[in-house]
Amino acid sequence: MNKHTETKLAGFLQFYNSLSHDGLNRLADIYTDDVNFIDPVHQIHGRQNLTAYFSHAYQRLTYCNFEPVSQTDGDNLSFISWIMTLSHPAIGKGKAIEVHGCTELRWREQHIYYHRDYYDLTELVYRHLPVLGWATKQVKQRMAKA
Secondary structure: OOHHHHHHHHHHHHHHHHOOHHHHHHHHHOEEEEEEEEOOOOEEEOHHHHHHHHHHHOOOOOEEEEEEEEEEEOOOEEEEEEEEEEEEOOEHHHOOEEEEEEEEEEEEOOEEEEEEEEEOHHHHOHHHOHHHHHHHHHHHHHHHHO
């Protein structure tokens, strides 16, 4: 890992840890116009569409922080594993929850053109919903016994 890539990853984490609904105009600082953003729920093409997605996602978000666990990167490809702590009134009655995941980033010079997040949607949403949380727990217990 060289200092150049450390700076890119540090800037990426700093960006996300300071991101709010009011700071969405800063997406141009790290993403290309033609960015592809993929997570377990969405597949979004283009910075304009990504801005609209974040505008909705961050509208009611109370708190969100990413703590890096490990990372590896080269000039054009980075991987970061993280623990995200977030609070949202629609998830878990607004209590802080932790989600473990990782991000694959592909860079074109200093901007990201491909961003893919991997995380367990159960950890983020399903287990915090009364019926789905119970059902998910039952399925996991059965699978562990098989």
